[in-house]
Amino acid sequence: MTVQGPADRASATPRRSGDQVAALTAELRAQIISGELRPGEPLRQELLADRFATSRMPIREALRVLESEGLVVLVPHKGAAVAPLDPAELKEVYEMRVAAETLALRRTIPELSNAQIDRAERIQDRAEAAGMAGFGALNRLFHTTLYAPCGRPRLLAHIAGLIDVADRYLTFTAGALDYRDRSHREHRALLAACRRRDEATAVDLLGRHIAEAGETLLRYLQESPRTGRGD
Amino acid sequence: MTVQGPADRASATPRRSGDQVAALTAELRAQIISGELRPGEPLRQELLADRFATSRMPIREALRVLESEGLVVLVPHKGAAVAPLDPAELKEVYEMRVAAETLALRRTIPELSNAQIDRAERIQDRAEAAGMAGFGALNRLFHTTLYAPCGRPRLLAHIAGLIDVADRYLTFTAGALDYRDRSHREHRALLAACRRRDEATAVDLLGRHIAEAGETLLRYLQESPRTGRGD
C-alpha cells in the first residue's frame, strides 16, 4: 500500500500538463504559416519530438490535425512534410474566403455595434502604423474582429483555417508596398460602409477586396515560383 | 481484458500494417453519421480498440481527426464522445452549405458535360426508387456528383465535411415522405436548369433547395428534441 503522493515527482519533469497536443499543434501551425518551416520541408517525428522536448506520440497526433487543416501532407510509411505551395490552391482558397467571409459579414451587420466597429478601426490604425512586420497578423485580426459578432463558431473556425492557409502565401508578398496600401484603403472603405449599415455595399466591397488580394498574390507567386516543392 | 500476446497476431491477423488510422476514421465517421453511434455517446478508447481489433493508439489519432471534423468532442482527461446535435449548428451548417455549394455549382457549370448531367440524373433515378433506405447516401451522391467537374479538391472536401454533419440530422427526418418528395422535385428542376446551362437559375434553385431543407430539418428537430445530450 505505498501511498504515492504528488509531492514525489516534483523533481525534474514539469511535464504534468494535460493537453500537450493542442500546444504542439498551435506552435507547429504558427511556424508553418510564418514560413519558419518552409513549404515542402520534411517533418521527422523524432526530430520534432527532440525540438519540443517530448516524445513522438503527441507529435504524431498534432501532425494528423495539421493534415486535416491542409498545412501538412502525410504519406503512409514515408512521413510528413509541410504542404507545398500551389497556385491552384491559392485561387481556390481565396474563392472560398469570398464565399465564407461575405456570408459572415452579412450575418454580422445586423448584430454590429459601434463599439465593435471602433475596435476594428483601431486594429486597422495599428496595421497601417506597423508596416510590413506584423501585416499578416493584424490583417487577419481585422477580418476576424469584424466578423466576431455574427455568433457562428463553426463558420468563424472555417474562416480562420482559410486565412491560415492564405497567410502562407501572403508571407511571400507582404513586402509589396502597393499591395499593402491598397489593402488599407479597402479596409477603410469597408469600415465606412459598415458604419452606415449599408450591407449591400459592404458585402460587395469585401468580396472584391478578398478576390483582388487573391489575384495579386497569384501574380506575385507566379513571378517568383518558389513553390517549395523541394525538388 | 483481452490478453493479446505477441504470438496471437503471428497466426490469426495478417495485420499487415498500412494506414489503419484512415480506415478507422472512415468507419467511425460512417457509424456516427448513420446514428449507429448516437449523439452524446461516450467513445472509450479501450472499447473501440477491442471492437476494431487493434490497439488504442490508432484509435486516438482517428478521434483527433474526427474532432477536427466536428463529429467528436474531446475533453482532456475526460475522454471522447459523439458530438451532440445542436439546432444552432444545424442552422449554421446549412448556411455554410448554401455558400459553398452555390460556389461549387457556379464553377461547375462552365465545365459541365451532358455525360456528367446524365450521371447525376441516373443517381437521382435511383434515389427516387430507393425510398427511405439509402436516401441520405444517394442524396449526398447526387450533390457531390454534380459538383465534381469543378476541379476544386479543397472546396469539394469542405462540402463533403458539411454534408457529413448535415446527414446526422437528416437521419432523424428522412422518414418524412413529404420532405423526400419535395427534395426530389427540386433536384429535377435543378438538373433541367443545368441542361440549359442556365447558371443564374440553377444557382438560385440550389440555394433555395439547401436552405429550405435546413429549415425543414430544423423544424423536425425542434419538434422531437432528441439532442442526444445523454444526461
Place this chain on the structure above:
DNA sequence: TTTTTCCATATTGGATCCAATCTTGAGAAC
C-alpha cells in the same frame, strides 16, 4: 440521515518498445 473525505478503480496522456516498410549504397552481373 446527510454530507464530506478519501481511497480504489477506471480511463486518458505520454513514453518506450517492437514490427513493418522505405531508402540507400555497396557489390555483383552484364
Place this chain on the structure above:
DNA sequence: GTTCTCAAGATTGGATCCAATATGGAAAAA
C-alpha cells in the same frame, strides 16, 4: 561503365507500459 540486387540503416506504424487525472463509492463526521 551501367544496371540490378539485396542487405543494413533509417523511419514510420502499432503495441505495450507507466504516469497523471478523473470518477465513484465506502467510511467517517456532522
